[in-house]
Amino acid sequence: MGDRAKSLRNTIVLIAGLLVFWQLMYAVIGEVAMRSPWQTMRYTVTLVETDFFWVHLTNTLQAFAVALVLSVVLGLLIGFALGLHRLSAEAMEPMLVALYSIPKITLYPIILLAFGLGMSAKIAFGAIHGIIPVALFTLNAVRSTKPILVKTGRVLKLSPPAMVRSILFPAAVPEIFTGLRVGFSLTLIGTVLGEMFAAQHGLGYLLMNAIGLYNVDVIMSVTFLLVVFAAGVNGILLAVDRRLHFRV
Amino acid sequence: MRRVRLYQVGVIAGLLLLLEALCLAGVIDKITMPPPHRIAVDLVKLLLAGKLYPEIGKSLANVLLAFGLAYSTGIVTGTVLHGYRTARETLDPLFATYYAIPVFAFYPLFIVIFGLGDGPQVLIGFLLGVVAVIVTMLNGLDRVPRVLRKTASICRMGPFETAVHVTLPFCAPYLLTAAKLALAYAFIGVIGSEFIMARSGMGYEIGYAYTNFDNATMYPLIVLILLLSIVMNGVLTHWEKLLLARRGQR
Structure with a gap:
């Protein structure tokens, strides 16, 4: 086989x-x-046909999209900035790992106070979940670039931007992509978590609201949809990821 | 090494000073965040007053429970699974996608099933951690040299004896990594679920303080949680490094 x-x-x-x-x-x-798989799927179909579901879905997707862009851009910037400087990389890597392992959900009240209720708080919360893994993977990818490639660049007298563009970035792509994959999942988790606490729209809000109303159908369907979406996208990204790693 | 430490202290001190300056200058207003020195004073007061010790104790007990369950289940499952190739290959896609799934999204479901108690919180902490332990365990077992296994079978050891005397000791650094992950996830799971919906615990107290604009309780508690998780993580990382250094790896 x-x-x-x-x-x-x-x-x-x-x-x-x-x-x-x-x-x-x-x-x-x-x-x-609980509901059985069949019941959940049937209810999911009816749920997807309602307008109010789409309002919540688009709200979540908007917040998630912006948060993802922020995570990727900031994560790459931080990762490259630190990865290019040896001392910074050595000093900051353990600190980033420590940040990665803290329960970030407890920071949510601070974010709410700083950004107010609404879209921007959700985005910020999604982004703080995603930035660190992207930065960590990028940092390690840049740091572990084969020295011979970097030396070749130096011999060719490449300027730092040219070095990043034509040597470090292409060499680090597979690892960076792994970072993006992890960042994707965590940003989604962050965004939905943000909605579960203090929001008026979005799938997370729908879930919390359903607990209040004891609406098992909605809880099952929304959880099901979230899992299918997360697992599906991750499956695709994982396939690309493996192909990239295989190429190198 | 010294320079690295200096750098780290510098970054933390710099950030704290910046926050302090921003707070004192009024760029960050008092309702949003009290200045860091104020938070430190509040934290000391909070710990001296001792009013929140039951909450802290309860959260930590749940964290330990979730950790213990995830760790033991993970190690046993990992060790057993390592022997069954087909089962392992079938579960591979699950392991690969597992951390993409928002486990917290199951919390509402668990509350409905088990009621609003410690059960759902421990379960979330357990679920977050257990797969990390299994995957780390499998990873470590893959690295056991064939010669050790052969020696074990020459000594006529059964599967259980082989695991206890040969493979698990060899995997000690991985066991430690797994413990680190399980502890971090147990912490995230328990505190996070308390924060989303609970009747007590540190996470709950933070949410409660937030809704009452009680910054004098909220910020010290957040700092306490961050410090706890960073210290736990730091201790285990240090131990892990010592162990790896003794084996000449890294």
């Missing part, structure tokens, strides 16, 4: 397994707190 056929088979077996697990959980827990 080829690699591709194998990974396809694994994915299908896995999805089937998860569906069976879900159905079993439903059988154990029951109608009070």
